[in-house]
Amino acid sequence: MTDQTIPDIVYTTVDEAPELASASLLPIIQSFANAAGVTVGRKDISLAGRILAAFADHLTDAQKQNDDLALLGDLVKTPQANVVKLPNISASVPQLVAAISELQGQGYAIPDYPEAPETDTEQDVRARYDAIKGSAVNPVLREGNSDRRAAKAVKAFAQANPHRMGDWTADSKTRVSSMTGGDFRSNEVSATLDSATGAKIVHVASDGTQTVLKDGLSYPAGTVVDATFMSAAALDAFLADEIEKTKAEGTLFSLHMKATMMKVSDPIIFGHAVKAWLAPVFDAHGDKLAALGVNPNSGMGDLLNRVKDDADIMAAIDAVTADRPPMYMVDSDKGITNLHVPSDVIIDASMPALIRGGGKGWGPDGAESDTNCVIPDNSYAPVYDETVKFFKANGKLDPATAGTVQNLGLMAQKAEEYGSHPTTFEMTAPGVVKMILDDGTVLHQHDVQAGDIWRSASVRKAPIEDWVQLAIDRQAATGYRSIFWLDADRAHDAELIAYVEPLLAAAGVADKFEIMSPRDATRASLETITQGENTIAITGNVLRDYLTDLFPILELATSAKMLSIVKLMQGGGLFETGAGGSAPKHVQQLMEENHLRWDSLGEFCALGESFTFLADATGNPKARVLGDAVETATQGVLDHGRSPGRKVGQPDNRDSHYWFARYWADALATQTEDAELAAHFAPIAKQLADGEAEIVAELAAVRGKPVDLGGYYHADSEKVAAVMRPSATLNAIIG
Ligand code: NAP
Ligand code: MG
Numbered sequence: 001m002t003d004q005t006i007p008d009i010v011y012t013t014v015d016e017a018p019e020l021a022s023a024s025l026l027p028i029i030q031s032f033a034n035a036a037g038v039t040v041g042r043k044d045i046s047l048a049g050r051i052l053a054a055f056a057d058h059l060t061d062a063q064k065q066n067d068d069l070a071l072l073g074d075l076v077k078t079p080q081a082n083v084v085k086l087p088n089i090s091a092s093v094p095q096l097v098a099a100i101s102e103l104q105g106q107g108y109a110i111p112d113y114p115e116a117p118e119t120d121t122e123q124d125v126r127a128r129y130d131a132i133k134g135s136a137v138n139p140v141l142r143e144g145n146s147d148r149r150a151a152k153a154v155k156a157f158a159q160a161n162p163h164r165m166g167d168w169t170a171d172s173k174t175r176v177s178s179m180t181g182g183d184f185r186s187n188e189v190s191a192t193l194d195s196a197t198g199a200k201i202v203h204v205a206s207d208g209t210q211t212v213l214k215d216g217l218s219y220p221a222g223t224v225v226d227a228t229f230m231s232a233a234a235l236d237a238f239l240a241d242e243i244e245k246t247k248a249e250g251t252l253f254s255l256h257m258k259a260t261m262m263k264v265s266d267p268i269i270f271g272h273a274v275k276a277w278l279a280p281v282f283d284a285h286g287d288k289l290a291a292l293g294v295n296p297n298s299g300m301g302d303l304l305n306r307v308k309d310d311a312d313i314m315a316a317i318d319a320v321t322a323d324r325p326p327m328y329m330v331d332s333d334k335g336i337t338n339l340h341v342p343s344d345v346i347i348d349a350s351m352p353a354l355i356r357g358g359g360k361g362w363g364p365d366g367a368e369s370d371t372n373c374v375i376p377d378n379s380y381a382p383v384y385d386e387t388v389k390f391f392k393a394n395g396k397l398d399p400a401t402a403g404t405v406q407n408l409g410l411m412a413q414k415a416e417e418y419g420s421h422p423t424t425f426e427m428t429a430p431g432v433v434k435m436i437l438d439d440g441t442v443l444h445q446h447d448v449q450a451g452d453i454w455r456s457a458s459v460r461k462a463p464i465e466d467w468v469q470l471a472i473d474r475q476a477a478t479g480y481r482s483i484f485w486l487d488a489d490r491a492h493d494a495e496l497i498a499y500v501e502p503l504l505a506a507a508g509v510a511d512k513f514e515i516m517s518p519r520d521a522t523r524a525s526l527e528t529i530t531q532g533e534n535t536i537a538i539t540g541n542v543l544r545d546y547l548t549d550l551f552p553i554l555e556l557a558t559s560a561k562m563l564s565i566v567k568l569m570q571g572g573g574l575f576e577t578g579a580g581g582s583a584p585k586h587v588q589q590l591m592e593e594n595h596l597r598w599d600s601l602g603e604f605c606a607l608g609e610s611f612t613f614l615a616d617a618t619g620n621p622k623a624r625v626l627g628d629a630v631e632t633a634t635q636g637v638l639d640h641g642r643s644p645g646r647k648v649g650q651p652d653n654r655d656s657h658y659w660f661a662r663y664w665a666d667a668l669a670t671q672t673e674d675a676e677l678a679a680h681f682a683p684i685a686k687q688l689a690d691g692e693a694e695i696v697a698e699l700a701a702v703r704g705k706p707v708d709l710g711g712y713y714h715a716d717s718e719k720v721a722a723v724m725r726p727s728a729t730l731n732a733i734i735g
Contacts, residue, residue: 162400
């Protein structure tokens with residue numbers, strides 16, 4: 001079993017690009033922290049690590065791994081928590097299956113993912129894997145609300161070095177299309193519970209058969225509980241209609257959703273799109289497709305793989321493709337379409353990138369084209385719709401002069417949709433779904449048809465109050481225009497407004513805040529930043545996710561450099577690095593040509609905050625000196641352009657870590673608050689400066705050749721260390 005002790009600062013073990021970067025950066029951090037008596041250690045929340053922890057009973061003693069996520073889940077409920085959380089994979093089924101097969105190949109006797117579990121054992125295996133799937137980490141760690149913004153240095157750098165933005169013109173045919181009825185937005189009902197209660201969700205079929213979908217729910221007093229459903233028939237009609245309209249308009253068809261975070265509902269909606277696109281194929285060959293094990297929810301990639309040897313089906317697919325509008329591509333060179341893999345197109349990353357590019361998507365021919373952006377559910381689609389309309393009317397944003405949109409997001413204790421996976425169900429029969437409280441009251445009910453996707457989400461009172469207080473504090477600290485993105489006409493938001501207004505009034509600050517629908521708030525925020533002013537978006541959980549990609553990508557070109565602080569409700573600190581994900585494309589590039597373009601700026605920002613927090617929590621003044629010096633070093637990396645380049649031959653992630661270490665050591669050697677630290681770091685700073693030519697040459701020497709990491713999801717740590725730490729000179733100085 002792995003180590004269970006808790007270091008002063010937990011630095012998470014994750015996946016893909018950030019994990020590779022950690023192999024280079026963490027030894028530097030540990031060595032520097034050691035000088036201040038601060039321990040920085042790892043806890044494993046990677047996809048592979050979580051799989052191994054869940055199947056310890058299938059492993060040899062040497063292979064067994066602790067459930068670090070559970071350990072961290074407990075830690076974040078204590079005032080001692082100080083966790084630097086890097087992005088991890090929220091696995092779709094294809095990713096999960098790939099990780100399982102890699103681990104099996106490495107000699108871990110874990111079971112296959114049961115696609116159609118039957119026996120009790122298979123059901124158990126499936127339940128364990130389902131708990132690992134999708135957004136399984138963040139909801140456990142986020143025991144607080146979120147405060148995300150660009151650090152001052154980062155924003156100033158972006159203004160001084162504005163990135164390229166695609167032009168927007170009034171005649172762009174790009175648009176956002178969304179359902180006008182039958183979706184989650186229009187079917188939503190919501191209520192705030194007066195007292196604590198248990199609840200269950202029951203389906204009553206038309207013939208009277210009752211099925212308990214979920215029992216044992218429990219809500220404290222004051223919880224806002226929603227219920228809603230997506231009509232499968234309305235969704236299918238909408239998708240068919242949008243495919244036709246796209247063809248008529250001469251644009252690309254694209255679907256944008258979040259199959260990772262909304263791990264139950266969105267893969268099903270994605271599956272509807274695959275079926276709508278290939279409707280004639282499913283009509284003509286439905287039985288054969290089923291026999292071949294095709295599950296549209298797994299995407300076109302999986303489907304093509306299963307039918308590739310069937311000439312009839314392949315011919316039918318070709319015929320449909322010829323008749324369809326061109327599709328938005330994930331990778332046109334490799335023929336990977338928007339509908340290949342459910343987790344390939346993630347709305348919070350895909351829509352901002354498309355908007356930053358002037359509304360253009362990539363077509364099958366590899367050329368840019370205007371695009372119909374299909375976002376079935378209308379709850380948050382207006383944010384993108386309004387942004388597109390704003391730029392069509394006003395032209396692109398100027399990052400050199402634009403102000404900033406900061407975000408305060410309600411997310412503690414699985415607030416809102418984040419916690420709704422266990423309470424989302426695909427209906428198997430027509431009937432009525434009821435949410436029934438312990439005293440028999442039917443809180444919510446909906447008439448449903450087979451195939452409809454019903455879900456309930458909730459948010460507790462304490463997180464709401466904490467979120468409003470955070471808003472009051474940040475508004476007071478900044479004086480920025482502060483907007484609650486809540487729609488009085490939406491059932492859930494109306495319940496939140498009923499909390500927000502009295503809390504603001506009681507604090508005497510009602511006049512300092514505005515409350516607007518997401519559409520109006522989007523326009524107001526874009527107007528504000530266009531004038532060079534700043535604003536705070538105070539939002540629910542989903543908009544927290546969406547906006548902390550949208551505005552940073554427009555303002556800074558990337559969300560990777562964001563400061564992302566979670567003030568844990570029990571007093572601890574969780575420092576998320578950036579707002580981006582784990583950048584799988586970066587890993588591909590490293591494996592092909594040994595260049596890692598991952599930018600660790602998000603890690604630098606989080607690290608500085610983490611040291612400062614440690615100093616406040618423990619009274620260790622050396623930790624504060626370390627933290628202040630991290631900030632100086634981060635500024636140095638930006639000012640001197642030491643961030644990684646995109647192309648092989650340019651400095652990469654490893655170079656930027658060298659420069660970070662050097663600026664950090666310089667700052668520590670020259671500060672006057674702690675003579676001991678200054679004396680310790682003076683020779684290190686000198687060695688790093690004197691070694692520059694040698695270190696840079698050693699880092700450059702290895703580039704351009706493919707590398708072997710011994711695995712993708714579960715790489716060989718020694719091989720990774722060898723690849724990521726190729727400078728003997730630097731390694732010797734770091735020790
Ligand atoms: P992504 O990993 O953020 O990647 C999208 C693009 O953003 C990258 O290809 C890269 O652009 C850029 N990027 C992101 N972080 C960067 C960094 N530090 N330095 C430089 N560029 C950076 O988004 P994704 O492809 O949608 O998601 C990939 C995986 O991450 C998924 O498994 C997803 O579930 C997970 N994810 C995790 C979290 C989290 O744990 N908090 C958040 C979001 C996503 P270029 O390719 O142009 O360089
Ligand atoms: Mg996001």
